[in-house]
Amino acid sequence: MLSKPRTYFLFIIVLSQFAGTSLWFAGNAVISEIQKESGAVSAANLTSFVQFGFITGTLIFAVLTVADRFKPSLLFFLSSCAAAVANASIVFVAKDLVWISALRFATGFFLAGIYPVGMKIAADWFPQKLGNALGFLVGALVLGTAFPHLLKSQLNLISWRKLMLFTSLLAFAGGFLLYLTVPSKPLVTKNKFEPKAFLLLFRSKNFRSAAFGYFGHMWELYTFWTFLPLILHLYNKNGHDVNSSLWSFLVIAAGCAGCIIGGIISKRMGSKRVAFISMVTSFFCCVAAPLSFALVQPLFLFFLFIWGTTVVSDSPQFSTLVAQSTIQQYKGTALTIVTSIGFFITIVSIQLLNSLINYGEKSLWILAPGPFFGLLALARWKNKTLP
Numbered sequence: 270m271l272s273k274p275r276t277y278f279l280f281i282i283v284l285s286q287f288a289g290t291s292l293w294f295a296g297n298a299v300i301s302e303i304q305k306e307s308g309a310v311s312a313a314n315l316t317s318f319v320q321f322g323f324i325t326g327t328l329i330f331a332v333l334t335v336a337d338r339f340k341p342s343l344l345f346f347l348s349s350c351a352a353a354v355a356n357a358s359i360v361f362v363a364k365d366l367v368w369i370s371a372l373r374f375a376t377g378f379f380l381a382g383i384y385p386v387g388m389k390i391a392a393d394w395f396p397q398k399l400g401n402a403l404g405f406l407v408g409a410l411v412l413g414t415a416f417p418h419l420l421k422s423q424l425n426l427i428s429w430r431k432l433m434l435f436t437s438l439l440a441f442a443g444g445f446l447l448y449l450t451v452p453s454k455p456l457v458t459k460n461k462f463e464p465k466a467f468l469l470l471f472r473s474k475n476f477r478s479a480a481f482g483y484f485g486h487m488w489e490l491y492t493f494w495t496f497l498p499l500i501l502h503l504y505n506k507n508g509h510d511v512n513s514s515l516w517s518f519l520v521i522a523a524g525c526a527g528c529i530i531g532g533i534i535s536k537r538m539g540s541k542r543v544a545f546i547s548m549v550t551s552f553f554c555c556v557a558a559p560l561s562f563a564l565v566q567p568l569f570l571f572f573l574f575i576w577g578t579t580v581v582s583d584s585p586q587f588s589t590l591v592a593q594s595t596i597q598q599y600k601g602t603a604l605t606i607v608t609s610i611g612f613f614i615t616i617v618s619i620q621l622l623n624s625l626i627n628y629g630e631k632s633l634w635i636l637a638p639g640p641f642f643g644l645l646a647l648a649r650w651k652n653k654t655l656p
Contacts (some may be wrong), residue, residue, distance in 0.1 A: 277450075277514075277630040278394050278404075278450075278451050279391070279394070279395065279405060281446060281450050282390055282391055282394075282451060283406055283408070284409070284446065285345070285387070285444060285451075286383070286443070287409035287410070287442045287443065288349075288413065288439045288440050288443025288444070288446075289352065289387070289443050289444060290347075290383065290417045291347075291376075291413040291439055292380065292407070292413075292415075293376075293380060293410075293413065293414050293430065294358045294414050294417050294418070295356055295417045295436045296496070297652060306535035309406035316495045317375070317616050317620060318370050318373040318377065319373050319376055320612050320615050320619070321374055321377065321616065322373065322374035322375060322378040322381075323381055324377075324612050324613045324616070325374075326380065326381025327385060327605050327606070327608050327609030328424065329381075329416045330381050330385070330602075330605050331415040331589075331609055332417040333513045340453045341389050342390065342447055343448060343453070344382050344386050345383060345386045346391065346444040346445060346448035347382065347383075348383050348444070349374075349379075349443060349444025350351075350382055350441055350444060351382075352375075352379035352382075352383065353381040353438070353440040353444075355372045355375035356372070356433060356440070357434050358372050359373075359433055360430040360433050360434060363434075364393030371416060381605070383440075384410060385474060385605040385608045387406055388403060388406060389600065389604060390451065390453070390602075391403055392600055393453075398536060399592055400489045400530070400532055400535030400539075400586055400589040401532040402541070403532065403586075403588050403589055404528045404531050404533065405532060407526040407584050408453055408527075408528035408532075408595040409500070411521060411524040411528060413515070414494065414521055415518045415521035415522040416518070417432065417436060418514050418515075418517040419518040419522075422616070438497075443549070458558045463530055466526055470595055470606065473594055473595065474649065474651075475590070475650055475651060476591065476603070477646075477649075478553045478590075478646050478647065478649040478650040479587055479647075480591060480607045480641045481642075481643070482548075482587055482590070482645075482647035482650070483584075483587040483591065483611050483613050483643070484490060484610060484646075485638075485639045485640055485641070485642045485643020486548065486587060486639065486640065486643050487611035487612065487639070488614050488615070488617075488636070488638065488639025488643075489551060489555060489637075489640055490580055490584070491618075491619065492613075492619045492622050492636060493576070493577075493636060494619040495581075495619055496519045496619075496626070497520060497573075497577075498513045498517050499626065500573075500630075501517065503518055503629065503630055504562055504569060509569075511570070511593040516573070519574075519577075520570075520573045520574060520576070520577035521577055522577075523574050524577050524578055524580060524581035527547070527577075527582030528581060528585050531543045531582040531583070531586060532586075535586055535589070538557045540588070540590050541652070543582070543583070544583040545583075545625050545644065547586070548579075548640045548643055548644050549640075549644065550579040551583075551640050552641055552644065554572070554575060554579065555634065555637035555639075556634070556637055558576070558630065558636070559575075559629075559631045559633055562630045581604055586610065586620035588607075590605060591603055591604060591607050593652075610634050618636070618639065620633055622635055622636070
């Protein structure tokens with residue numbers, strides 16, 4: 270098994286990551302159908318329950334240093350199974366808001382064993398080309414996030430219940446495939462439970478720089494993704510006719526290409542520069558967003574493509590900088606705790622924009638502070654080798 274080409278491992282990790290993360294926005298893609306059966310539930314709240322679950326899961330995983338103490342491929346598989354069950358169970362309790370909320374929370378909780386653990390596996394196998402590897406890996410997450418919107422655009426051919434079951438089956442298959450084909454590398458050390466490990470990580474200036482840059486990026490990212498269908502709906506109020514589900518898929522999926530291209534370029538330019546260019550571009554998109562509603566349809570959609578491409582293309586590079594700024598034996602914990610805090614920030618920005626969205630497109634300016642402060646933090650990251 271260990272003699273197989275590493276490019277083969279990357280392909281499997283990427284495919285499994287795509288399958289698992291398709292659960293993330295599965296509920297949001299069919300929110301209108303769920304509303305018909307369960308009553309009022311907003312996309313913002315549905316996303317927040319997933320984020321709360323993810324934060325709880327990553328926080329527990331980080332405190333217990335789970336990703337650095339147990340076999341990552343097995344952890345990925347078990348988490349995929351549990352998340353798939355939680356997601357599929359919604360079809361049986363669609364009339365009960367409490368159960369829907371609890372199951373979305375559970376889905377998010379077990380996604381903590383998929384996304385950051387997938388990055389840990391990639392970091393183990395591709396330490397010298399991590400920016401490139403994570404570019405493909407986060408690209409898979411982006412495509413997995415967009416995928417339910419594509420399925421929803423075809424809901425005249427497939428029911429929302431079948432969509433939920435299909436994404437669950439996909440997640441299970443992805444976890445099983447990774448467990449069977451990608452071996453876990455031996456642990457660097459026999460790590461013991463160290464409750465203070467994630468606090469010690471922040472003593473590094475470079476780690477703080479990369480982490481706070483990532484936090485600024487997260488303020489913008491998931492809020493943009495969550496409200497993208499509503500952005501398209503607001504644009505349609507001006508007399509346009511854009512298929513919000515299809516274009517939500519296309520705009521979010523554009524970020525997959527951004528991550529992959531950024532990863533490839535990072536081999537020559539370095540992760541910091543790629544992250545900087547991406548964040549500067551998405552910052553100006555935030556600033557220009559309210560003005561873009563005056564554009565004709567082709568230019569408006571092109572603007573969203575630029576935003577969708579750059580809003581996430583810095584993500585794998587920030588994760589690379591985080592991994593490069595911490596000690597080897599706690600790399601998985603570092604990625605997990607930074608991800609956990611980042612997703613807590615998404616809840617704040619999602620709920621804030623949700624409370625302001627009635628003011629129309631000008632409320633999108635609330636996204637701009639994230640990349641602005643992220644750029645200030647990124648500027649402090651210095652190229653140096655860890656002792």
